Amino acid sequence: MTRLTSPNFPNEYPHSSIMTWVFRVPPPYYFNICFDVFELAEGMDRLSIGNGTAPFAAVSEVFFVTETASDVASKRLDDRHVMEEYMWIRLESYQLAKNGRFAFNITAVIDEIVLEKGEFKLLMSPYYPLHYENDAYVKWQIKVPDTGYGVLVHFIEFHLIDSGDTLTVEDNVSPAKDSIPAVFTGVDIPSDFVLWSTKALIRFETNLAGVGAGFKIKVQPVFGEGTYMKDQLVLAHHTKS
Incomplete structure (x- = not known):
């Protein structure tokens, strides 16, 4: 702001x-x-x-x-x-x-992105395929169908040159204290990641140290079951370097 x-x-x-x-x-x-x-x-x-x-x-x-x-x-x-x-x-x-x-x-x-079964959305770093900028902050809110669905994140291109530049995927339903965000950085293309929640928050943040080619990801609903503990969603912490 x-x-x-x-x-x-x-x-x-x-x-x-x-x-x-x-x-x-x-x-x-x-x-x-x-x-x-x-x-x-x-x-x-x-x-x-x-x-x-x-x-x-x-x-x-x-x-x-x-x-x-x-x-x-x-x-x-x-x-x-x-x-x-x-x-x-x-x-x-x-x-x-x-x-x-x-x-x-x-x-x-930005408006919330609502995806129904069979739909998908491509998300890209600002100004992709050109290099992104320093000191950037972008977020997307994703919603998929209720009950039994999660958000599948498929990485197509990924090049965050500085360790302070990160792409974070986290639960946008449960309080932050109840879930562990998945944080991605580096130049290796990460494996597919599934957030077992009907709402996801995806954040892209950069520092002032350098810029890379950015990322292109595909998000879509996926049906299945996640891992729960004490009725709260638990996510693995994924970091690529």
């Missing part, structure tokens, strides 16, 4: 200025914007939001001060989504601007 605030926040932002911010998320993520404080100065000040890297190339919405209260404008953005890899935000303030300020949270979100 990124918190964006106007310059000098919580004090008023400068007048007679133009400020632009550009954000990027890896596919298949998209942006969610939630306003915390939204107080544009009266007059001609405006806040614009759009897709792409160049302001006004694709404007999604423009906000001015109106007769409605700022909290009404805030509600309009609580569930605001920008469905592109790049998003820009632009503030234009004019000479007589006074008492303007804003603060809001920007998060990268």
Whole structure:
């Protein structure tokens, strides 16, 4: 999550200025914007939001001060989504601007992947087949049919060059203390792995030490029985190096 605030926040932002911010998320993520404080100065000040890297190339919405209260404008953005890899935000303030300020949270979100019997989904590291980036964090939530099904992870390509770059598969139903995540790293292609749960959380995390070619995996439902202890799912810890 990124918190964006106007310059000098919580004090008023400068007048007679133009400020632009550009954000990027890896596919298949998209942006969610939630306003915390939204107080544009009266007059001609405006806040614009759009897709792409160049302001006004694709404007999604423009906000001015109106007769409605700022909290009404805030509600309009609580569930605001920008469905592109790049998003820009632009503030234009004019000479007589006074008492303007804003603060809001920007998060990268992804919809849950629901797989029925016979379906599958390919997941790839950001920008695959190009190298992934340092300091990345991506997660996917997978759901398969209830009762008797698990999540099969088949590794097609796998090249995480640094030991601090990891792909983690864990139970997304039981509390974290009740299951042991499976952690994969290195350049050897791991064997197939089955998580015996109807919901899986897959996380890809990288550090700042180096980048590799990334990964391509296939996830799909598989029918069978897992290993349980005290009615809780127990996973083996798998690490390739």
